[in-house]
Amino acid sequence: MIKFSEIKNSFLISLWFMFLTFPIMVIRVNTIENTIEWRWNNMIFMGVGSFFLSFLWRYLIERKEAGKKKDEIGETTEIPLTQRILEDRRFYVPGLIVLSVLIVVFPFVFSSYQVNVMTTALIYVMLGLGLNIVVGLAGLLDLGYVAFYAVGAYSYALLNYHYGLGFWAVLPIGAVLGALAGILLGFPVLRLRGDYLAIVTLGFGEIIRLILENYNEFSFGPSGIANIPRPGFFGVEMSLNTAIIYVYFVLIALTLFTIFVVNRLQDSRIGRAWIALREDEIACQAMGIDKTKTKLTAFALGATWAGMGGVLFAAKTTFINPASFTFMESAMILSMVVLGGMGSVAGVIIGALILILLPEYLRGVGEYRMLFFGAALVLMMVFRPQGLISRVRRTYKFEGCKDARMQELRVKGE
Amino acid sequence: METILNVKELTMDFGGLRALDHLDMDVNQGEIVALIGPNGAGKTTFFNCITGIYAPTKGDILLMSPDGKCQRINGLKPNHVTEKGMARTFQNIHLFPNMTVLENVMIGRHCRTVSGIAGAIFRTGKTLEEEKQVAERSYTLLEKVGLESFVNALAKNLPYGAQRRLEIARAMATEPFLLLLDEPAAGMNPLETNELDELIVDIRDKEHISILLIEHDMKLVMSLSDRIFVMDYGKKIAQGTPDEIRNNPAVIKAYLGEDIDA
Numbered sequence: 114m115i116k117f118s119e120i121k122n123s124f125l126i127s128l129w130f131m132f133l134t135f136p137i138m139v140i141r142v143n144t145i146e147n148t149i150e151w152r153w154n155n156m157i158f159m160g161v162g163s164f165f166l167s168f169l170w171r172y173l174i175e176r177k178e179a180g181k182k183k184d185e186i187g188e189t190t191e192i193p194l195t196q197r198i199l200e201d202r203r204f205y206v207p208g209l210i211v212l213s214v215l216i217v218v219f220p221f222v223f224s225s226y227q228v229n230v231m232t233t234a235l236i237y238v239m240l241g242l243g244l245n246i247v248v249g250l251a252g253l254l255d256l257g258y259v260a261f262y263a264v265g266a267y268s269y270a271l272l273n274y275h276y277g278l279g280f281w282a283v284l285p286i287g288a289v290l291g292a293l294a295g296i297l298l299g300f301p302v303l304r305l306r307g308d309y310l311a312i313v314t315l316g317f318g319e320i321i322r323l324i325l326e327n328y329n330e331f332s333f334g335p336s337g338i339a340n341i342p343r344p345g346f347f348g349v350e351m352s353l354n355t356a357i358i359y360v361y362f363v364l365i366a367l368t369l370f371t372i373f374v375v376n377r378l379q380d381s382r383i384g385r386a387w388i389a390l391r392e393d394e395i396a397c398q399a400m401g402i403d404k405t406k407t408k409l410t411a412f413a414l415g416a417t418w419a420g421m422g423g424v425l426f427a428a429k430t431t432f433i434n435p436a437s438f439t440f441m442e443s444a445m446i447l448s449m450v451v452l453g454g455m456g457s458v459a460g461v462i463i464g465a466l467i468l469i470l471l472p473e474y475l476r477g478v479g480e481y482r483m484l485f486f487g488a489a490l491v492l493m494m495v496f497r498p499q500g501l502i503s504r505v506r507r508t509y510k511f512e513g514c515k516d517a518r519m520q521e522l523r524v525k526g527e
Numbered sequence: 528m529e530t531i532l533n534v535k536e537l538t539m540d541f542g543g544l545r546a547l548d549h550l551d552m553d554v555n556q557g558e559i560v561a562l563i564g565p566n567g568a569g570k571t572t573f574f575n576c577i578t579g580i581y582a583p584t585k586g587d588i589l590l591m592s593p594d595g596k597c598q599r600i601n602g603l604k605p606n607h608v609t610e611k612g613m614a615r616t617f618q619n620i621h622l623f624p625n626m627t628v629l630e631n632v633m634i635g636r637h638c639r640t641v642s643g644i645a646g647a648i649f650r651t652g653k654t655l656e657e658e659k660q661v662a663e664r665s666y667t668l669l670e671k672v673g674l675e676s677f678v679n680a681l682a683k684n685l686p687y688g689a690q691r692r693l694e695i696a697r698a699m700a701t702e703p704f705l706l707l708l709d710e711p712a713a714g715m716n717p718l719e720t721n722e723l724d725e726l727i728v729d730i731r732d733k734e735h736i737s738i739l740l741i742e743h744d745m746k747l748v749m750s751l752s753d754r755i756f757v758m759d760y761g762k763k764i765a766q767g768t769p770d771e772i773r774n775n776p777a778v779i780k781a782y783l784g785e786d787i788d789a
Contacts, residue, residue, distance in 0.1 A: 382647065382658070383643065383644055385630055385637070386634070388623065388626055388630075392622075393621050395580070396617065396623065397623075399606075399617075399621075400614075400637065400697060400700075401606045401609035401610050401637055403604075414644070506626060506679075508627070508678075509627075509662055511678065
């Protein structure tokens with residue numbers, strides 16, 4: 114039953130919201146006729162809306178608290194729904210088939226605008242997965258990730274401009290340069306962690322951007338570099354439309370490659386060392402893990418994907434300038450990782466798709482787009498701070514173990 | 528008996544504070560040695576110095592590995608000390624809370640395995656074989672400490688006593704010949720303490736790992752140790768067998784204070 118106090122609370126909330134939104138939602142000054150319009154019906158909408166939403170909000174909070182309590186007692190033996198779907202063959206085999214058909218058919222069904230949007234989203238999936246190594250697995254908060262993205266993009270643009278190198282030649286070079294930049298950043302920050310690390314990486318990102326903006330002889334400054342060729346296909350001439358579809362498929366292939374590598378890395382010896390480093394630095398070292406080496410590999414491998422993403426970005430847009438590599442980009446990529454679920458590959462993919470596609474498709478609601486987007490992020494962090502899909506550790510099965518457990522059960526049963 | 532750890536004149540200064548003052552100590556092969564002393568005597572600082580977490584101000588720490596090599600390990604990084612064959616547990620538990628119990632132990636195998644990034648990506652035969660061995664050995668260790676039913680549980684969800692035993696298993700995974708235990712029985716109930724007593728003796732007798740432990744539980748210390756070192760204010764005030772220590776006036780003074788009448 115709904116209690117009287119709850120109704121009172123909701124009523125107060127709706128009053129407060131009506132008051133807050135009064136200046137922007139109700140008053141409108143008509144500057145041509147010098148009159149003021151009073152839109153009182155907007156105020157009623159606000160009041161009724163916030164009255165009911167506050168109920169929903171309270172219900173969701175309650176549910177979350179209940180879940181947390183259960184967690185503390187240790188009652189949550191059930192596996193989360195997403196995990197069950199991901200692991201059950203009956204679901205994920207048909208799911209994968211449908212998904213791959215969709216991926217293949219997509220560019221031929223939808224307009225090249227849609228394909229372009231999806232290509233951008235895929236670049237961010239790659240970046241998100243790369244940053245996931247640094248932030249999600251190794252726990253090193255990197256706010257300057259976009260610097261490596263810029264390194265990749267400019268290495269393609271400049272190598273092409275000066276030496277005429279093609280996309281496929283520069284792709285591995287971009288990856289290596291990205292990794293080297295990662296190590297370059299890694300060395301000075303080896304001793305730092307947490308907030309201090311975040312500040313230094315933030316500075317690093319800005320330094321790279323400012324160099325690109327001001328070192329005109331090297332990077333052509335704010336005017337950027339134009340006429341960067343799209344990826345070639347054995348010298349075949351392509352129309353613009355075909356080229357867009359081709360870039361899309363190149364990205365699909367590279368994204369699959371990224372998923373494959375990241376997936377294998379996270380359950381390997383190196384991946385475990387990264388996670389141990391995140392969990393407890395002192396214990397990690399005391400157990401014989403070389404902190405320096407582990408941190409540097411995390412930075413280098415994370416930056417590799419940013420380097421490749423940068424090359425792809427330059428090839429896709431055919432024009433780059435420093436304005437594409439602002440701190441906002443780093444923040445976006447970091448949000449993808451956090452929103453999707455730190456350390457979870459599926460989570461980061463979904464996070465990246467949501468964060469890129471949502472603002473794009475919200476263009477329909479015009480100027481409210483960023484408002485909706487912000488609200489979605491805030492709600493997400495309130496109700497699922499662990500991200501959309503939380504990471505589940507790999508389980509191991511042992512013959513002996515199963516038996517031991519069975520015996521124990523049998524003893525208890527008798 | 529062969530000495531495997533030999534500490535000479537170890538001194539550690541924190542600014543003006545002398546936490547360890549010319550401390551001498553040694554551990555022989557196959558011994559269980561205890562280090563006791565009132566709170567703040569410098570026992571954990573001593574552990575931190577010999578495991579490389581702190582670099583000592585003065586003195587020598589010599590480690591004799593079973594193959595007969597004698598090395599000075601002052602100022603080595605903690606991971607190198609572990610590689611040399613001396614592993615430790617922590618006074619306030621330092622597990623990897625969000626990793627599974629098995630993975631915690633597998634981390635201990637890190638310094639005894641070699642596979643790298645390329646191996647992980649291509650899953651070469653060598654890597655797969657190594658991974659299998661790591662998992663199996665870690666599982667065997669979990670069986671030894673009695674945690675095999677928790678293999679896939681997250682470490683943070685284990686009961687307190689089990690977390691302590693997991694720390695021991697993880698340290699043993701690094702293949703040490705000397706194991707340092709920092710208050711292994713802290714916070715355990717009498718039953719758990721008894722089990723721990725058996726476990727420690729087992730590690731010494733079956734695994735042939737010598738043990739140096741810090742402990743406040745006198746019953747455990749007296750029943751386990753072959754020799755005891757007593758510290759107070761950074762200095763060694765006594766050493767000897769449990770019986771000698773029990774009747775040593777300096778030790779009684781350190782623990783109970785001086786008799787005013789005397």
